[in-house]
Amino acid sequence: MSLRVSELKVYYRTLKGEVRALDGLSFGLADGEILGLVGESGCGKSTLGKSLIRLDGRMRHAGGTVVLDGEELPIADDRRMNDYRFHQVSLIPQYAMSALNPTRKIRRMVTELLRSRGVTLDTAELESRMSQVGLPREVLDRYPIELSGGMKQRMVMVVSTLLDPSLLIADEVTSALDVSTQKAVARALLGFRDSGYVKSMIFVTHDLALTHHIADTIMVMYAGRLAEKAPADVIVKAPRHPYTRLLLDSLPEVGVRHTDRRLTGIAGSPPSLLDPPAGCRFRDRCPIAGEECAEDPPVAEVAAGHYVACWKA
Amino acid sequence: MTALQEVAPRERAGVRREALYFAVRNGKLVTGFGIVLALLLLGLIVPVLLGGNPNEYGTRPMSPPSAEHWFGTTTFGQDIFLQFGHGLRSTFAVGAIGGGIAAAIGMLVGFVAGYRGGLVDEILNMLTNIVLVIPTLAVLLIINAYLGIRSVSVQGLFIGLTSWPWAARAIRAQTFSLRTREFVDLARMSGAGTWRIITREIAPNMSSYLFMTFILLFGGSILIASSLDFIGLGPTEGVSLGLMLQNANQWSALQLGLWWWFVPPGAAITAIVGALYVANVGLDEVFNPKLRET
Amino acid sequence: MMLKLDDVTKEFRIGAFGGKSVTAVRNVSFDLGPGEVVSLIGESGSGKSTIGRMILGLNPVSGGSITFEGRPVRAGKEYYRHVQGIFQDPFSSFNPVFKADRVFGLIKDTYYRTVPGEEWARRVGDSLRDVRLDPGQVLGKYPHQLSGGQLQRLLIARALLLDIKLLVADEITSMLDASTRIDVLNLLADLKARGLGVLYITHDLSLGNYLAERTVVLRRGSVVELGPTERVFGDPLHPYTRELLAAVPRLHQEWADATPVDACLYHARGGTGGLMEAGPGHFVACAGLGTCP
Numbered sequence: 001m002s003l004r005v006s007e008l009k010v011y012y013r014t015l016k017g018e019v020r021a022l023d024g025l026s027f028g029l030a031d032g033e034i035l036g037l038v039g040e041s042g043c044g045k046s047t048l049g050k051s052l053i054r055l056d057g058r059m060r061h062a063g064g065t066v067v068l069d070g071e072e073l074p075i076a077d078d079r080r081m082n083d084y085r086f087h088q089v090s091l092i093p094q095y096a097m098s099a100l101n102p103t104r105k106i107r108r109m110v111t112e113l114l115r116s117r118g119v120t121l122d123t124a125e126l127e128s129r130m131s132q133v134g135l136p137r138e139v140l141d142r143y144p145i146e147l148s149g150g151m152k153q154r155m156v157m158v159v160s161t162l163l164d165p166s167l168l169i170a171d172e173v174t175s176a177l178d179v180s181t182q183k184a185v186a187r188a189l190l191g192f193r194d195s196g197y198v199k200s201m202i203f204v205t206h207d208l209a210l211t212h213h214i215a216d217t218i219m220v221m222y223a224g225r226l227a228e229k230a231p232a233d234v235i236v237k238a239p240r241h242p243y244t245r246l247l248l249d250s251l252p253e254v255g256v257r258h259t260d261r262r263l264t265g266i267a268g269s270p271p272s273l274l275d276p277p278a279g280c281r282f283r284d285r286c287p288i289a290g291e292e293c294a295e296d297p298p299v300a301e302v303a304a305g306h307y308v309a310c311w312k313a
Numbered sequence: 314m315t316a317l318q319e320v321a322p323r324e325r326a327g328v329r330r331e332a333l334y335f336a337v338r339n340g341k342l343v344t345g346f347g348i349v350l351a352l353l354l355l356g357l358i359v360p361v362l363l364g365g366n367p368n369e370y371g372t373r374p375m376s377p378p379s380a381e382h383w384f385g386t387t388t389f390g391q392d393i394f395l396q397f398g399h400g401l402r403s404t405f406a407v408g409a410i411g412g413g414i415a416a417a418i419g420m421l422v423g424f425v426a427g428y429r430g431g432l433v434d435e436i437l438n439m440l441t442n443i444v445l446v447i448p449t450l451a452v453l454l455i456i457n458a459y460l461g462i463r464s465v466s467v468q469g470l471f472i473g474l475t476s477w478p479w480a481a482r483a484i485r486a487q488t489f490s491l492r493t494r495e496f497v498d499l500a501r502m503s504g505a506g507t508w509r510i511i512t513r514e515i516a517p518n519m520s521s522y523l524f525m526t527f528i529l530l531f532g533g534s535i536l537i538a539s540s541l542d543f544i545g546l547g548p549t550e551g552v553s554l555g556l557m558l559q560n561a562n563q564w565s566a567l568q569l570g571l572w573w574w575f576v577p578p579g580a581a582i583t584a585i586v587g588a589l590y591v592a593n594v595g596l597d598e599v600f601n602p603k604l605r606e607t
Numbered sequence: 608m609m610l611k612l613d614d615v616t617k618e619f620r621i622g623a624f625g626g627k628s629v630t631a632v633r634n635v636s637f638d639l640g641p642g643e644v645v646s647l648i649g650e651s652g653s654g655k656s657t658i659g660r661m662i663l664g665l666n667p668v669s670g671g672s673i674t675f676e677g678r679p680v681r682a683g684k685e686y687y688r689h690v691q692g693i694f695q696d697p698f699s700s701f702n703p704v705f706k707a708d709r710v711f712g713l714i715k716d717t718y719y720r721t722v723p724g725e726e727w728a729r730r731v732g733d734s735l736r737d738v739r740l741d742p743g744q745v746l747g748k749y750p751h752q753l754s755g756g757q758l759q760r761l762l763i764a765r766a767l768l769l770d771i772k773l774l775v776a777d778e779i780t781s782m783l784d785a786s787t788r789i790d791v792l793n794l795l796a797d798l799k800a801r802g803l804g805v806l807y808i809t810h811d812l813s814l815g816n817y818l819a820e821r822t823v824v825l826r827r828g829s830v831v832e833l834g835p836t837e838r839v840f841g842d843p844l845h846p847y848t849r850e851l852l853a854a855v856p857r858l859h860q861e862w863a864d865a866t867p868v869d870a871c872l873y874h875a876r877g878g879t880g881g882l883m884e885a886g887p888g889h890f891v892a893c894a895g896l897g898t899c900p
Contacts, residue, residue, distance in 0.1 A: 040784040149651075178650035178810065179854040183862065206785065209856040236858050250789045252817040254840060254855055258796045263817075265793075266786035269754055431620075495700040498665055499710065499762075502691055504684040504717035517704050 002200045003029035003167055008064035010044075010051045020273045021047040023224040024064070026299065027307075029167075029217075034193055034201045036215030036232065038208050042270060044224040049169045049204045051075055053091045069166055086117055090165040090198075092157055094172040099156055100144035107140040110159055119163065129158050132195070133188040150181030154188055161197045168198040172205055186214050208251060212236050217305070220244050223270045223281040226299055230306040240302060240313040243282050280310070288312050335599045342599060345592025348584055353405055359398025367396040367552045378573050385573035388564045393557075397577050400554040404535055404582070407469040407553070411534025414473025416527045419480030424511045426481070427488025438485070445478035450540065457546040465548050468541065472534045480526045487522060491515045521597040528593055532586035539582065554578035608638040609804050610662065610773055614671035617657050617828075631657045633828040634671070636882075637821075639804045641772065644795065646807040646815030646836070648851075649825035655808045658825075659777045662806065663692045675773065684717060691766040695778035697758035701750035707758065708746045710765045718769065734764040738794055756787035763794055774798060777808040792818055812855050816840055821888075824848050830882065834889030844872045844891040871896045 006026050012019040022044045029035050039045045047059070052075065055061060061076035068088060074080040093099055101109055111121050127137045133154045144152060153173060161168055170189060174182040192198050205211050211218055212232050219229040220243065228241035239245045246266045256263070268285040271277055279294040280286070286293070292311045299309045336342055360367070371382075371390025378385045384393035426437040456471055491497065492515065500514045516523065539555025541547050547556050561567070561575035617632040632654040639645045649655040660666045662673055664682030673680045675690060694700055701707050711731050719727060732742045738760040745757055753761075759779050766774055776795060780788040795805050796818060809815050815822055815836070822839040824832040824847065832845040843849045853863050871894040873883055882890035893899055 040786060179812070180650070180850060183854040183856075186856075207856070208785070209858045212858055213856050213862050247785060248858070250786050251858065252789060252792070252813045253857055253859075254813045254816050254852065256813070256817055257836075258793065258817050262793065262796075263789045265788065265790040269787075495694040495696060496702040498660075498663070498692070498694065499700055500702075500713060501665065501682070502663065502687045503710070503713035504687055505713065514702055518702065520704075 002031045002033075002069055004065075004067040005048075006065050006067075008048070008051070008066060009062035010047055010055070011060045011062045012047075013058050013060060014274070017274055018060070018062075020062075020224050020276060021059075022051065023273070023276065025221075025224070025226055026064075027219060027226060027229060029200050029202070031199050032193065033217060034190075034203055034215045036211030036218040037202055037204045037221065038206065038211055038218060039221035039227075040206065040270065042223075042273070043221040044273075045204050045221050046171055047224075048221075049091065049171045049202060052167070052169055052202075053085055053089050054078065054081065086160070086165065087163050088165055089167045089169070090160040090163075091169045091171060092153075092160050092173050094175065100152060102144050105141055105143055106147075106155060110140070110162075113159065114162070117163070126158070126162065129162070129197070130155075132191055133158060134184065148181075150177055150185060153177065153181075153185050157185070157188060157192070161192055164197055166199045168192070168201045170201060170203050173203075174210060175205065175207070182210070186210065190214060208236075208247065209253070220247070223276065224273055225281060226307065226309055227282065228306075228308045228310075230303075230308075234303075234306055240306070240308045241310045242286050242288055242312070246285075246287075282310075336596075339595040339599055341591050342595030345588045345590070345595060348588035349592070352401055352581060352585055356398055356401030356405055359394065360402065363392070363395045363398065365392075365395060367391065367399045375569070375571060384577055385571070387560065387574055388566075388569075388571070393573060393577060396552050396557055397554075397581070399552040400557050400578055401581060403465045403548070403551055403553040404538070404555070404585070406465050407472065407538040408531040408535045408585070410466055410469025411472035411476065411538065412527055412531030414470060415477040415480060415530045415534070416523075418473070419477040419526065419530070420484055420523065422477070422481040423484025424488055424515070427485040428492050428507065428511055428515065430489075430492075434485075437481075441478045441481045441485075444475065445482070447475070449475045450537070453537070453541060454544075454546060457541060461549075464550060465538075465553070468538055468548055469534065472537050476530060476533055476537065480530060483526060484519070484523070487519050488515055491518055521593060524596055525593045528586070528589040531589065535582060535585070554582055609641050609676055610639040610806075611674045612636050612638065612658070612662075612671070613674070615658070615661065615668050615673055616670035617654070617661060617666065618669040631828055632661070635825070635828075635830050636671075637823050637830065637833055639773070639806060641804050642799055642802045643821070644799050644805040644807055644819045645821045645823060646809060646819035647823050647825060648809060648812060648815045650810055650851075652827065653825040654828040655810075655825050656777055659692065659775045659806065659808050662773075663690065663775055665692075688718060688769050689772040690775070691769060691771050691773075692775040692777065693759065693762045693766070693779045695781055697755045697762070697782065698750060700762060701758060703750055705749075707748055707750045707753055707761055710761065711768065714765060714768050730768060731764075734767045735761075737767055738764045739790070740764065754787070755783050756791060759783065759791055760794065763791075763798075767798075771803060773804045773806070775806045775808070778810070780814060781809070781811065788814075812840070812851060824851070829892065830890075831892045832890065833882065834886070838886060838889045842886075842889075844885050844889075846894050846896070871899045874899055 008022055008025045010022040012021050025048065037045045037048065050056065051059065052066060055075060055078070066073045066075055073084060110126065114121050130137060130139065135151060135154055139147065139151065139155065147155065174185050177185060189201065189203065193201055203211060203214055215232050217229065218232045218235040220227045220235065220241065222243050228235065228239060228244045235244060236248065239248060250263055250265045252263055266285050271281055271284065280289070280297050283289045283293045290312070297309045297311045299307050302308050302313055368391060371386055371392060373386055374388055374390040376382060376386045382392050382394065384397055386392055422437050422441060426434040452475060453471060497510060497514055500510050538547070538553065539558060542553050542555030543559040547553060557578040558575055566574040613636050615632060615635045616630065618628045618630050620628050635658060637645065647655045647658060657666065661668050662680065664680045664686060680686065701710065715722065715727055735742045735745065740757060740760050745753060745761060750758060780791050783791060792814060795807065799805055807815060807818055819836050821834065822836045823830055824839065824845070826847050832839055832843065832848045839848065840852065843852055849866060856862065872885070873891055873893040876883060876885055882892055885891050
């Protein structure tokens, strides 16, 4: 098991009180596994990605542990986390395009970045990895503004995995890209795992269909908690949690016309995490909710590797 | 249904009433405006109450503050409290006239250039840049020396006509970013014309910014006026806080230890500009519903 | 036809005094009738939003013509009574310093000045219920207190208060969550049933496919393929359309590579300049392959 997250709680400080963005999340990630993390805005998926690498000023680690390769990550300690960032854990942000300094050529930027981490640049290795994601070596002598969005995104991917981190977090890396570029970026991510540049990966996205093509396992989050986690095919073909099912039913696909099959959304909206209600957090929107749902459903392993947090599953 | 019936008719008045509600509950705003109003009142009342010519020589020169002369007297025995009152008047006048004219021109140029864009923007921008690079103070010196500025209002007018460019540039930049926002398109699709969009969609979004601009122009006018007064190019009639400082400096008030001569005008200029700044921060909270929820 | 675009071109002038220009839209022609949904599909930089803005009269055309009910587009009170638009970012569509329901007030100020307050409130309420919003929940709130889905629906309700015939919906669901997105799409489908024409602009093929009778595929400002949705999606003729379709991730299907096109179908079927009609109402442009003459 390369990553083990146990009962992780991360709260946001706001003027009105603490928002429980992550409220007791536990899951594991095996070596070589790509975990797709899906959920709607505000479900805590980005918070999870961020808290594994850097808590920003408003975030507070309220409990739980993160163990990576047998070592506990000091996620609440910004300074001690520095030793792990980039070397053990790396993050590709959503707007990687703006992560590149516009006044530096790519080569100089990469060199400086690595030097700040105490590593010298292995140009041959860098170029071989670039060619693997379809970037010509000339890119190194260009300014960021000369690259397209997809090229920048791939460049950031190469740089952030150059030190072979154990865990890579890709936070909505494809959502700002066009469909054709999105496919190339997604395939490059798969290539990184297959070449062993990264041991395991968390792919954060709101696009369930896209995740299905990349991830081995999909974890569906709802209101700061795990709703369902299972192998990708199982989530898509045999979901057990009512939220997962409704979510899948609401996805239009090429070939589906409203005149043939009218899809429906999920009525209502997620509860406020400022003061979340007791019991199952999906209860208000759930068509099959019953008496027992007033109590928190535990995460149960209903089949090998298939975890569901629902009384009715 | 109760919520529903209130919708449309009450909209415009509602926004104002609500702003007022939050305004009177905002400490910064109330404090800032309180100080400015207090000084303004002082300027309005003191000359009336005391009467007499502020530049009239008195019999007891260089006396420290006392019951008779609240702020003491100058080397020539002039009553500093009376001068202070008159000085506040002309300082507010020059600030209001200079700041007002500059703000009006700056807003007009900035809004039109930013909203219309294209050729209109290019031309207005060129005009702005030309006025911007003219060494304002030097021109004012020449104009003042040549025409011989007599009154506070003419001084304010000249300051206003030369100090608007940076305000125009700042407002243009803000307008530029706001006009690409989709609510502007939506207003156009509600049949609103250019003028209505500028005044009812764009300006309210930067009301605190506009007020800030006015404050800076107001303060700037006061400072420019003081500088002119200081080098003897001020209005030949009357008193201003700048003239008081100039006289204090000229007659070595600092060296002679006549602190009561230069502290009141200096403190008043600082207090007016500072209090307006504080009020501006408060105003931001009043106008921005997101900040309001604290 | 209610809306007709004929050889529409748009050039943007850039640089000092408009010294240079870029062409954002090139010779685009299509039409849209009442009760019809046409989806305009393209990636970033395809000019799809520019076309929407030109139809809405927010940007002038540089060449060609756009007519609505036989008359050229003239932005103004009368035009906007029948043609309205909704944009991508719901939060940017509302003036943040005012309450969200002000969008209704603006309409009243221009079009329904004489309607008494009570009657107006009733109409607003009806229109909100039409878009499945609870008036009590959304009226009197600031934009940041409402969700993206609620805001987009408020805008649809606003359009419904007018005598609307054409709605330009530019990426109106791309910032919404999956579970609420489909409800907004269904609302558009309902509008169609009322006889409204909808131009649905999107980069998402599955969404365009869900709604539209006809599809226009744009690439770098030009139409590459146009036709009945089931033809364009079922039998794409242009390599770009094929590439797009192959790139869309689907739930129950592996990611396939586009079927390579060795010969340009346009020339193979005898196209000569402009779009060629490859089937009933199904038009395709030259693929611009190396083999094309």
